[in-house]
Amino acid sequence: MSTVAASSNARRIGRGFAGAFLLAAIWELSVRGFNLPTYVLPSVSSILAGMVADAGKLAAAARFTAAEALTGYLLGCVIGIAAAVGVSMVPRTRSAVMSVATAINSVPVVAYSPLVLLWLGIGMTSKIVMVAVAVSFTVFLSTVAGLDRVDRKSIDLVRSFGAGRMAVLWRLRLPTALPLIIAGMRVSTVRSVIVAIVTEMLGAYGGLGWVIYQAVLQIDFVQVWAAIIVASAISLCFFGVISFIEQRYIFWR
Amino acid sequence: MSLSGLSGASLSAVKAGRFVSILKSLIWIAAFLLVVELIVVALGIRPYYLPRPSAIAAAFLATPQAYLLSMWRTLLETIIGFVAGSLFGVAMGVLFHRWTILRELFFPLFVVSQTIPVIAFGAVVVLWFGNTLFAKAVIAFYISFLPVTVNALLGFATVDPRQVALMRSFGAKEGQILRRLYLPAALPQIFVALKLASSLSLIGAIVGEWFGDTTGLGVLLLQAMYNENVVGIWVTIVASACLGIGLYGAVSEAERRIVFWGAEQ
Numbered sequence: 312m313s314t315v316a317a318s319s320n321a322r323r324i325g326r327g328f329a330g331a332f333l334l335a336a337i338w339e340l341s342v343r344g345f346n347l348p349t350y351v352l353p354s355v356s357s358i359l360a361g362m363v364a365d366a367g368k369l370a371a372a373a374r375f376t377a378a379e380a381l382t383g384y385l386l387g388c389v390i391g392i393a394a395a396v397g398v399s400m401v402p403r404t405r406s407a408v409m410s411v412a413t414a415i416n417s418v419p420v421v422a423y424s425p426l427v428l429l430w431l432g433i434g435m436t437s438k439i440v441m442v443a444v445a446v447s448f449t450v451f452l453s454t455v456a457g458l459d460r461v462d463r464k465s466i467d468l469v470r471s472f473g474a475g476r477m478a479v480l481w482r483l484r485l486p487t488a489l490p491l492i493i494a495g496m497r498v499s500t501v502r503s504v505i506v507a508i509v510t511e512m513l514g515a516y517g518g519l520g521w522v523i524y525q526a527v528l529q530i531d532f533v534q535v536w537a538a539i540i541v542a543s544a545i546s547l548c549f550f551g552v553i554s555f556i557e558q559r560y561i562f563w564r
Numbered sequence: 565m566s567l568s569g570l571s572g573a574s575l576s577a578v579k580a581g582r583f584v585s586i587l588k589s590l591i592w593i594a595a596f597l598l599v600v601e602l603i604v605v606a607l608g609i610r611p612y613y614l615p616r617p618s619a620i621a622a623a624f625l626a627t628p629q630a631y632l633l634s635m636w637r638t639l640l641e642t643i644i645g646f647v648a649g650s651l652f653g654v655a656m657g658v659l660f661h662r663w664t665i666l667r668e669l670f671f672p673l674f675v676v677s678q679t680i681p682v683i684a685f686g687a688v689v690v691l692w693f694g695n696t697l698f699a700k701a702v703i704a705f706y707i708s709f710l711p712v713t714v715n716a717l718l719g720f721a722t723v724d725p726r727q728v729a730l731m732r733s734f735g736a737k738e739g740q741i742l743r744r745l746y747l748p749a750a751l752p753q754i755f756v757a758l759k760l761a762s763s764l765s766l767i768g769a770i771v772g773e774w775f776g777d778t779t780g781l782g783v784l785l786l787q788a789m790y791n792e793n794v795v796g797i798w799v800t801i802v803a804s805a806c807l808g809i810g811l812y813g814a815v816s817e818a819e820r821r822i823v824f825w826g827a828e829q
Binding site: 327330334406413419420425429504505512513523527532538546 | 588592595612613668669671673676679683684687688691692763766770774785786788794797798800801802804808809
């Protein structure tokens with residue numbers, strides 16, 4: 312059974328890589344065949360060469376961005392989950408908090424970037440705050456949805472055994488909510504990197520967004536694409552780690 | 565007869581309930597704004613950090629034309645991108661469902677494509693298509709199609725193969741099976757994604773405008789930032805929120821009308 316699943320998994324991964332190679336080959340051939348200028352679309356080989364040539368700069372920028380995204384992500388997860396637990400513990404605050412949260416969340420998150428940059432300057436703090444805001448709302452909403460899934464009868468049952476509020480939360484509500492919480496966390500991984508980069512492009516001292524912005528100004532599109540690929544690799548790793556944790560530890564889904 | 569009368573009554577009760585809940589949220593938001601106003605006045609917070617809500621409203625009323633024009637422009641970009649993204653997303657869902665080999669070859673690439681920060685891609689798109697409304701719509705399209713594809717695939721997977729076999733045995737063609745069985749079965753899932761895609765495409769349109777344009781909410785945001793005009797930023801934030809809520813509401817309303825059986829599931 313497990314070997315069958317493993318072999319189908321291996322086939323899927325193999326096909327995925329085959330698709331990537333196919334795309335890279337079509338890209339490379341069409342750039343060479345149509346003789347496209349670099350500013351329209353650089354060839355895959357020149358992007359790879361650019362990545363090797365600028366490896367030091369890209370690695371430093373990637374570390375910068377990853378640090379911002381990770382710090383903001385952790386902060387956002389803690390705030391989002393804590394707020395959701397708070398709302399579910401004190402149901403009276405619920406309708407007020409949810410209305411205001413929905414209103415704040417309906418603003419496209421990038422619209423806050425200029426404001427946060429003005430408030431906190433163009434250092435790392437503003438990016439961390441932006442990421443934390445973006446992540447905390449997603450995690451908050453999915454945690455609230457998860458905590459709501461608990462069956463009223465289960466709560467009554469656990470209560471009848473003499474469990475207190477904390478025990479109900481710890482033993483019943485959180486385990487039931489965990490699959491949705493971690494689904495929200497998984498979606499937020501990619502978002503956290505993107506928000507960090509978007510905010511960096513509006514003003515920063517370093518990071519991938521800053522590299523991209525500089526490269527656009529210098530019309531160096533090989534470097535733009537190189538930075539895009541590095542950014543995408545960071546998001547994928549981040550996404551992969553959370554997905555792995557999800558599959559490994561949320562066995563009761 | 566009596567049954568239809570009953571369901572009509574319960575329907576209007578549902579509508580009234582919705583109305584009341586919307587009213588309640590509005591009251592909460594108004595109360596929140598009032599509290600903010602009082603706190604700002606009481607603590608003497610400088611407008612640079614948080615302007616009074618009434619000052620924000622006044623700034624909008626001072627030059628409503630500029631804000632309305634920008635909202636209209638951003639709305640157009642968003643809607644074009646959203647519609648194109650939804651259609652493409654569903655079409656890709658159908659293709660990927662029909663041909664597993666295509667899904668295995670290209671679906672991972674679709675997922676990877678969404679990890680690319682759209683703003684980085686934006687510079688390239690604006691270079692390709694010029695500084696036009698179309699270029700912004702392309703960015704909105706790019707960031708909105710994947711959730712639709714993912715959820716269409718999820719929805720298609722819920723179809724019972726025996727139902728497909730039954731329709732085949734009556735001589736239904738592929739197109740008919742798709743239209744009569746797969747699409748209706750997947751619609752509830754697709755609408756979940758459409759609601760997400762509507763807010764994503766708004767983000768795409770706003771970010772797309774950062775690469776240089778003359779009107780649009782993204783432009784207003786940048787101009788206000790460079791002028792350190794915090795009140796202006798807030799007006800634009802509120803304007804974006806109104807667009808976002810409006811789009812979300814429109815898609816939800818369409819869902820209620822089209823997927824009338826959704827409540828059963």
